[in-house]
Amino acid sequence: MAARIDHLVTSGTFSLDGGTWDVENNVWIVGDDLEAVVIDAAHDAAAIAEALGGRRLTAIVCTHAHDDHIDAAPDLAARTGAPVLLHPDDLPLWKQTHPERLPDGELADGQELTVAGTVLRVLHTPGHCRGAVSLHAPALGTVFTGDTLFAGGPGATGRSFSDFPTIIDSIRDRLLTLPADTVVRTGHGESTTIGTEAPHLEEWIARGH
Template structure:
């Protein structure tokens, strides 16, 4: 089984508590040659969609909902036909960017997302934000 782990860096701004900063953000695309998940969706929808390279996107998994990690989420989701999945403890942050919508689904500690013959385990890691989550790819030890 070959697992593809693609990394894309997008640039934009992060705003919080009255300040705004220029930032670079990682997008991780995990899967195989036919299907994948996107982890985080910042700044540049076109670049993210291009990086998918025509694969079926099963989900957009969000590590947290600061604006620099979700700014392109709705546009990417519409383009690739995938649900946006967020830890519900970050809904207040989501609403700052998308006040009239909610994510399509919610993930919690221990949820497993199967993709391309492997699986990602959601591990709730509050601190950076209330709903911060890491996605552990056991097959790769990362």
């Protein structure tokens, strides 16, 4: 059976640099009827576990370590036995939320994770934070971008560990080079496509300055 993508929206808060905001997060589940990976265990481990429906969870992949994307990861790992995977450049952010519990494994640029016979290729896409990654699934025609690229532009870069020129480089060199019909599944809000976003790169650069 081919892998499919299931989508869950969870609600909670995002806190950084002394501020807290209400947010809704996209949780993506990639797999078949037997096994799956979760991309960004946000806010509600019980709801995510219910959406898995008894499938074997092979990994909890963190696109980055802002608290709204990782707050439920340890709980989900405890429920399922799945390892939590994070790019090591985001360990300082991770430790702000989970100082007593480190991730179980590291993500690296070019690494390939396989679930239900489908490859998820890790792309290091820093800028929103230092260890941000995207996950490209060519066979599914999609890329999971976390908070690096949204419908309408780049993720925010106004807080600690972020940098606007770096996120522009990541989007231009790592994401906009993907096929135009690639569906962009984001950390918040609606999906888009590479072809929809690519023509606006220069506008974002001008807006950022």
